[in-house]
Amino acid sequence: MSNFLRTGRKIVAIGRNYADHAKELGNAIPKEPFFFLKPTSSYISPGDGPVEIPRGTIVHHEVELGVIIGKTGRDIPKSEAESYIAGYTLAVDMTARNVQDAVKAKGLPWSTAKGYDTFCPVGPFIPKSKITDLSKVGLSFSINGNLKQSGTTADMIFDVPHLISFVSGIMKLEEGDVLLTGTPKGVGPIGPGDKFQAKLTYPGLDGQVLDQYEMACEARSGGYEFKG
Numbered sequence: 001m002s003n004f005l006r007t008g009r010k011i012v013a014i015g016r017n018y019a020d021h022a023k024e025l026g027n028a029i030p031k032e033p034f035f036f037l038k039p040t041s042s043y044i045s046p047g048d049g050p051v052e053i054p055r056g057t058i059v060h061h062e063v064e065l066g067v068i069i070g071k072t073g074r075d076i077p078k079s080e081a082e083s084y085i086a087g088y089t090l091a092v093d094m095t096a097r098n099v100q101d102a103v104k105a106k107g108l109p110w111s112t113a114k115g116y117d118t119f120c121p122v123g124p125f126i127p128k129s130k131i132t133d134l135s136k137v138g139l140s141f142s143i144n145g146n147l148k149q150s151g152t153t154a155d156m157i158f159d160v161p162h163l164i165s166f167v168s169g170i171m172k173l174e175e176g177d178v179l180l181t182g183t184p185k186g187v188g189p190i191g192p193g194d195k196f197q198a199k200l201t202y203p204g205l206d207g208q209v210l211d212q213y214e215m216a217c218e219a220r221s222g223g224y225e226f227k228g
Contacts (some may be wrong), residue, residue: 004068005045009119011038012062013093014169017157017182019044024185033158033166036110038093038180042120046213052118053192053219055227057096061197062150062183062188063198065149066122067160068093069177076168081161084173088126090200090211092141093180094119097189099226112224117227121195121198122178123211130210131202134160138205139183142197151184152204192219 014035023029044051053059085139093142100113131137134153141149147162153159158166173179190196199212 004176013180020185044118050216050218058098060097062093067179074172076163078165081164092121098200137205138201141197149186
């Protein structure tokens with residue numbers, strides 16, 4: 001599954017799965033998971049170029065554990081969910097927050113806010129064997145050397161088996177799909193000229209660094225301009 005960027009058919013992103021993140025955005029804590037989809041065209045890997053900041057947008061960063069699905073399944077019981085995991089990736093869900101706020105106020109979908117090109121940076125495949133306790137993954141995110149997000153998956157409202165079971169009860173999960181599992185508190189703006197570093201450690205925030213990468217952001221020239 002190291003080729004998930006080419007074989008995966010969808011990115012399923014869980015919203016508000018860390019209570020403190022939900023609170024910082026003024027959102028209610030969900031009683032069951034909810035999700036949205038990001039296009040696979042939003043993937044970008046370190047070394048492939050900068051993250052683009054589209055015209056007229058205020059972009060926020062959301063560092064996440066990405067779960068890579070290893071085999072196709074539907075209506076997966078929680079007790080069997082881990083057998084459908086091939087591995088993991090360190091992901092960032094970029095969000096055009098002002099676009100999201102505007103469409104939410106109108107009761108419209110979030111696809112524009114989440115789906116721009118380069119809005120899903122991901123690191124390389126992390127084998128499943130490297131993480132044996134999914135409640136002990138550390139995630140951190142810095143901008144220009146300043147720490148912005150730092151938390152562990154112990155703070156998830158719904159754990160990974162619950163998420164796999166829930167999503168697969170609605171839509172089939174297929175080999176190579178990526179499940180983004182939510183973000184710790186500390187999200188905020190990132191803009192042209194900034195450089196960020198994302199890091200994934202295990203076990204916990206002081207554990208072994210399983211992946212870290214740095215990427216630059218620059219203004220996108222051309223394309224759609226959001227005018228509010």
